[in-house]
Amino acid sequence: MEGKIRKIFPGANTANGSFNFFDNIIQNDINRIFCFKGGPGVGKSSLMKKIAQEFIDRGYDVELHHCPSDPSSLDALLIKKLGVVLLDGTSPHIVDPKDPGAIDEIVNLGEFWNVDNLEKDKDKIIEVGKDISASFRRAYKFLKSAEPIYLDIEEKYKNSMNFGKVNLLVDEFIEKLFKETSNSGQYKKERHLFGTAITPIGHIDYTDSILSQVKKVYYLDGEIGTGKTTFLRKIYEKAVQKGMSVEVYHYPLIKEKIETIIIKDLDVAITVSHIFEDREKIDLNQFIDKDKLSKYQEEIEFDKKIFNELINYAISNLKKAKSKHDIIEACYVPNMNFDEIEKLRKELVKRILKYENK
16 A cells, blocks of 8 residues: 655745745654755755655655745655655755764765766856846845735734634634643644745645645635634644644745644644635634725735735746756756666665664
């Protein structure tokens, strides 16, 4: 029987640049972390994909942690049952071993490239690298510009909300959700990641993959500023207080905002993802004072238009960065010894399998 796959983003393109939750890929029961180093096109992602497929075929569930700047590539692979992570430790998410040898180790794929040939493309690689950096800087300027527009929309809805009734709804929901539970006396730190991303090919939502094995999913409906993050935070903090295992998925533009929570001990999730809008709904829009909101309607519509344009400009620049990145990859690929990388793959699989009986 094949293992199951969850698709996740460990990082995001945010209003404040590139950000990642790499420390949350695996938190407990770590046996081995393989940290891949090497330039673009050396085969880091392909190697992880092949190893992932090998373990899926062996019946292991895996998490594929995709790159928000190139969602076709992997930033990391988690084989949780074996306590093994393989990850890309290069820019922009530079990772170095914390417990070298004991848990973490560097796997340098740069050992398998033809340095003499790459030196011939030195000027091209340097110049294109500058173009990539410039495109990312421009993308992040647009994302940064979108943030105050988002906050302006949020402010107008906040001014139109009856938060007293929202608080009452939160209390009633907490009472219903946790009524049959008791405190375990344990503390389990929540796990923070991203379920969606702003990428070169647009907004990608992996929430359906993340929640594919969750028994009960609630859809949290509400405009910006209606209190969705506060609602979700109160629920997950209550679960943590009771000693439960929790996953928290953040909004990529403003990472302090929350989109999805999973309370694993209850097999319950709550999400704002429209993929689940046909599920049991928690409606925060019902507490909007329509009369108060009406005076902001024209401004909100204008803000939403500008917001979407800024996000789209950011995406177009991420797309430029990706196309330039492909040029650099094309310099590396023909100069790689992929036969040696295949030998490395077999060796890594053999080493990972040693943790089957631990």
